[in-house]
Amino acid sequence: MNPARLLLLAPILFAGPLAAQDARLEARLAPETAREVRLLLDSARHAALPTEPLVQKALEGQSKNAPPPRIVGAVRLLLGALRDARLALGDDSPEPELIAGANALRAGAPPATLSALRRQRGRELTVPLSVLTDLVARGVGAAAASRAVSTMVGDGLADRDFLLLRTQVEQDIRTGVAPGSALDHRLSGLPAAAPPRQP
Amino acid sequence: MRRAFRLALGALLAAAPVTAQGRFLLDLSGGSTQHQFAEPGTTFSLAPRFLWRSSAARLDVGLTYTRGASYRWNAEGGLDGAVAQKLGGGFSAEVAASGWWTAHPVGQGTGQVTLMPALRMSRRSVDLAVEAGQGYASTVTAGRWFGLLGARGRWFLGPVDVEGQVQRTQFTQRTLRWSSVWVPVAPGIDTLIGSTADTLDALREYSDLGLTVGWTVARTRISLGVQQRVGLREFRATAWHVEATRVLGSETALFASAGRTLSALTAGLPARRYMAMGLRWAPGGHHAGARAEPEADGRSLRILRDGGGQTARILLKVPRAASVEVMGDFSNWEPLALSESGAGWWLLPMPLAPGLYRFNVRYDGGRWDTPPGLPSEDDEFNGRVGVLLIVP
Numbered sequence: 001m002n003p004a005r006l007l008l009l010a011p012i013l014f015a016g017p018l019a020a021q022d023a024r025l026e027a028r029l030a031p032e033t034a035r036e037v038r039l040l041l042d043s044a045r046h047a048a049l050p051t052e053p054l055v056q057k058a059l060e061g062q063s064k065n066a067p068p069p070r071i072v073g074a075v076r077l078l079l080g081a082l083r084d085a086r087l088a089l090g091d092d093s094p095e096p097e098l099i100a101g102a103n104a105l106r107a108g109a110p111p112a113t114l115s116a117l118r119r120q121r122g123r124e125l126t127v128p129l130s131v132l133t134d135l136v137a138r139g140v141g142a143a144a145a146s147r148a149v150s151t152m153v154g155d156g157l158a159d160r161d162f163l164l165l166r167t168q169v170e171q172d173i174r175t176g177v178a179p180g181s182a183l184d185h186r187l188s189g190l191p192a193a194a195p196p197r198q199p
Numbered sequence: 200m201r202r203a204f205r206l207a208l209g210a211l212l213a214a215a216p217v218t219a220q221g222r223f224l225l226d227l228s229g230g231s232t233q234h235q236f237a238e239p240g241t242t243f244s245l246a247p248r249f250l251w252r253s254s255a256a257r258l259d260v261g262l263t264y265t266r267g268a269s270y271r272w273n274a275e276g277g278l279d280g281a282v283a284q285k286l287g288g289g290f291s292a293e294v295a296a297s298g299w300w301t302a303h304p305v306g307q308g309t310g311q312v313t314l315m316p317a318l319r320m321s322r323r324s325v326d327l328a329v330e331a332g333q334g335y336a337s338t339v340t341a342g343r344w345f346g347l348l349g350a351r352g353r354w355f356l357g358p359v360d361v362e363g364q365v366q367r368t369q370f371t372q373r374t375l376r377w378s379s380v381w382v383p384v385a386p387g388i389d390t391l392i393g394s395t396a397d398t399l400d401a402l403r404e405y406s407d408l409g410l411t412v413g414w415t416v417a418r419t420r421i422s423l424g425v426q427q428r429v430g431l432r433e434f435r436a437t438a439w440h441v442e443a444t445r446v447l448g449s450e451t452a453l454f455a456s457a458g459r460t461l462s463a464l465t466a467g468l469p470a471r472r473y474m475a476m477g478l479r480w481a482p483g484g485h486h487a488g489a490r491a492e493p494e495a496d497g498r499s500l501r502i503l504r505d506g507g508g509q510t511a512r513i514l515l516k517v518p519r520a521a522s523v524e525v526m527g528d529f530s531n532w533e534p535l536a537l538s539e540s541g542a543g544w545w546l547l548p549m550p551l552a553p554g555l556y557r558f559n560v561r562y563d564g565g566r567w568d569t570p571p572g573l574p575s576e577d578d579e580f581n582g583r584v585g586v587l588l589i590v591p
Contacts, residue, residue, distance in 0.1 A: 057579075060580070061580050074580065130555045133555060134555070134574070134588040138574040
């Protein structure tokens with residue numbers, strides 16, 4: 001099995017049974033909050049969207065003592081991102097890819113980028129989209145990260161190339177290179193470190 | 200040639216990104232450099248510079264002011280279009296076309312201006328130099344450059360990266376030299392005693408070969424490099440450099456470097472030796488809305504491969520902590536105590552499959568924080584959450 005495909009399956013591995021999701025909500029959320037979140041989960045199921053990320057978002061809010069309206073709002077936002085990801089990636093998009101797409105959208109990637117990626121690449125985009133999200137979290141601008149992933153997908157690069165790029169950018173950032181420059185230099189194959197001025 | 204190199208102490212201010220693809224560099228450095236044909240001396244330089252680079256083009260504009268044993272200012276600008284073809288294993292090759300100009304008056308009372316539009320892999324370029332020696336002599340040089348062709352490759356082998364490069368230069372230089380010599384005959388009165396003019400046509404050809412090996416581990420990077428110029432005997436030379444960089448925080452790094460540079464024939468600059476130490480500061484190195492967490496108080500995070508590489512375990516180093524807990528989407532956002540494994544290391548008891556995870560950490564029952572060394576994002580609950588991508 002291609003190791004990269006394990007990445008695609010990861011969200012499924014952590015997706016518990018539906019009944020368990022509801023039980024988690026009932027046990028930890030206030031009744032009214034749980035009811036509102038359940039409604040959102042029903043909407044997600046009706047649209048054949050994954051519900052586990054929504055449950056996790058609600059639980060995160062509860063654990064961080066967020067007020068109920070904020071928890072419901074965050075779940076609603078995530079549901080919207082999943083819907084947008086579905087629209088951009090198509091009805092046949094598998095669940096891991098949808099989740100990765102929603103994460104990328106929340107990170108700031110334009111929906112048009114996801115649509116373009118789908119047109120460019122027939123197979124799953126979970127790894128490229130996860131790398132896009134990771135790059136943004138590391139400080140790379142969303143637009144630059146989106147452009148980079150689009151370019152690489154357009155070049156027909158494999159999942160391992162995306163993972164390699166992400167590792168290299170991480171390495172450069174640790175040596176003090178600005179995230180955007182690290183990505184830019186790695187893409188162009190040039191050394192990332194700005195040469196120190198010699199006196 | 201005298202073998203005098205002095206320890207240089209400097210400060211380098213660098214790398215404030217102004218756009219996602221551009222960055223403004225402000226270098227402030229001081230120290231000593233020995234040029235081949237000049238007395239060594241302590242120098243101080245201030246160098247603002249703007250770099251913009253995309254996957255297909257590069258813009259580089261800079262200005263350097265140096266003051267010390269002599270003073271020099273230097274303005275440079277360039278346009279560089281590149282076509283990069285990414286190959287397997289992280290190797291990339293580059294074919295570039297560039298335009299360049301530079302200007303650098305040198306020395307007290309003397310001046311030199313060089314205009315050097317050049318087109319790599321191209322047919323022609325023009326080199327025009329005007330030099331005035333302390334007001335007493337002038338030289339005008341004009342030439343045509345026929346080829347500047349370079350290639351560069353870089354390989355990554357875990358923490359080690361190896362970069363090789365080659366640049367071949369072939370040109371015909373036509374030099375028109377006109378000189379005038381003035382002799383002072385009385386205070387404030389100089390007399391022209393003669394002038395000469397000659398021309399020179401010569402074919403010049405040489406290649407620069409370079410190899411650099413870098414080693415990066417945690418926050419330290421060490422690189423060693425050697426460069427060899429081959430071709431006509433007059434051009435043969437060897438250069439080398441060694442550099443160590445230690446990242447102090449998200450915006451600062453300490454560096455030390457030493458080496459010998461090759462002469463920049465196209466710019467008319469001689470070879471030099473140098474040794475330097477300095478501080479690099481990258482203010483605003485991260486974009487608003489997302490930030491990379493600096494490691495603090497010796498805290499760090501490691502990913503430990505498990506299960507034949509199919510899963511991973513999180514190891515957190517937290518010296519002097521009595522308890523460490525995490526909560527994230529792998530624990531249904533319920534606190535999970537890490538077990539202490541000695542020397543300040545704490546181990547997450549559950550293995551994680553490859554995937555994207557979000558989690559927070561707290562020490563000794565304190566407030567929830569982002570994990571050390573991990574990027575983070577807004578958690579939509581007035582806080583931040585660490586983002587961990589575990590790759591297969």
